[in-house]
Amino acid sequence: MNTPMVEIVDxxxxxxxxSVLKGVDLVVKPGEVTVLIGPSGAGKSTLLRMINHLEKxxxxxxxxxxxxxxxxxxxxxxxxxxEREVLRQRTGIGFVFQDFNLFANLTVLDNVAEAPRSAQGxxxxxxxxxxxxxxxxxxxxxxxxxxxxxxxxxxxxRVAIARALALEPKLLLFDEPTSALDPELVGEVLDVMKSLAxxxxxxxxxxxxxxxxxxxxxxxxxxxxxxxxEQGPPQQLLRTPAHERTRAFLNKIL
Numbered sequence: 484m485n486t487p488m489v490e491i492v493d494x495x496x497x498x499x500x501x502s503v504l505k506g507v508d509l510v511v512k513p514g515e516v517t518v519l520i521g522p523s524g525a526g527k528s529t530l531l532r533m534i535n536h537l538e539k540x541x542x543x544x545x546x547x548x549x550x551x552x553x554x555x556x557x558x559x560x561x562x563x564x565x566e567r568e569v570l571r572q573r574t575g576i577g578f579v580f581q582d583f584n585l586f587a588n589l590t591v592l593d594n595v596a597e598a599p600r601s602a603q604g605x606x607x608x609x610x611x612x613x614x615x616x617x618x619x620x621x622x623x624x625x626x627x628x629x630x631x632x633x634x635x636x637x638x639x640x641r642v643a644i645a646r647a648l649a650l651e652p653k654l655l656l657f658d659e660p661t662s663a664l665d666p667e668l669v670g671e672v673l674d675v676m677k678s679l680a681x682x683x684x685x686x687x688x689x690x691x692x693x694x695x696x697x698x699x700x701x702x703x704x705x706x707x708x709x710x711x712x713e714q715g716p717p718q719q720l721l722r723t724p725a726h727e728r729t730r731a732f733l734n735k736i737l
Contacts, residue, residue: 486549488513488654488685489534494543496529496709503529505709507543511702514683518696518717521706522732527689530706531656534687535576536569547576548653574602577647581659583639585631585646591618592627595646603650610649617645621675637668644675655679657688693737697721705729 489511496504504526511517519527532538533545536553545552552572554561564572585594595614599605618624621641631639640660647655657676661669673695680686680699690696696703697717704714705724713726721737724730 486513487511487546488515488548489687490544490546491530491534492544492546494530494533494540494545496526496533496538496541503709504533504540507706507709507711509704509711509714511685511687513685515701516680516686516688516699518700518703519687519689519706520691520693520696520703520732521712525706526709527706528658531658531687531689534654534656535573535578537578539563547572570602574598574650575653577650577652577655579640579643579647579655579657579660581662583631583636583643583663585639585642587631589630590627591623591629591631591634591642594631594642595649598646599649599651614645614649617648618642620648620678621645622671635668636664637671640664640668640672641675644672644679648679653685655684655686657686657690659689659691661690661692691736693721693733705732707732 487510489509491507491509494504494507507530521527529538533540534547534552539553553569554563586597589597592614595617596610599610600607615624615627618627621644623638623641626634626638634642661672664672673692677699700717702714703717703720705712705720707728713720713724713729720729721733724733
């Protein structure tokens with residue numbers, strides 16, 4: 484019961500001479516909503532992508548529910564897992580991207596059903612009722628037969644959330660899920676995310692939506708220059724941050 488849902492230990496990442504992550508440590512408890520904030524280039528999205536091994540750490544460890552992600556231990560060394568083993572791990576980690584990434588040639592219903600069928604091998608008679616249920620959950624039951632091009636950006640992002648939920652993941656990752664949306668569409672996506680948080684879904688969210696962070700987050704993590712500068716409950720970090728770097732950032736956006 485005490486096992487963290489996510490444990491990131493001394494993670495480093497560089498692209499050539501550019502150091503993006505410089506020894507990041509982070510713990511997320513089961514059922515907790517963690518919001519990552521910080522300036523562009525802080526390493527937030529890179530850190531998120533490491534949690535499901537879309538990016539590989541140069542040094543450090545990532546564990547989800549106590550399982551080492553992307554690697555196995557071989558004595559004192561780590562050996563990278565084969566792709567099919569990494570894909571198995573990813574099925575337990577839902578990822579919602581900022582640009583939706585829906586299949587344009589598939590209907591909304593088929594977009595939601597595709598991952599559990601292809602990645603988990605689940606039968607259509609099981610998956611399609613689940614897909615319809617999830618579309619109803621995100622308020623899009625009437626769009627099941629539409630194609631992504633027929634939807635607004637907010638609707639497409641809600642389909643993407645339903646698709647991530649179709650894998651029945653133990654963890655949901657959101658990488659700036661509202662940044663590609665027109666302002667009037669942001670609320671409908673945040674409302675779905677709030678409802679997920681209310682059900683106890685473990686979530687890590689990279690966002691600039693401070694209202695969401697203030698209302699929903701259990702902990703807010705401020706990153707800058709590839710490091711965690713400060714973290715704490717939203718009422719503390721957003722109102723009375725301890726570090727000048729955090730105060731300077733918040734003064735610009737609040």
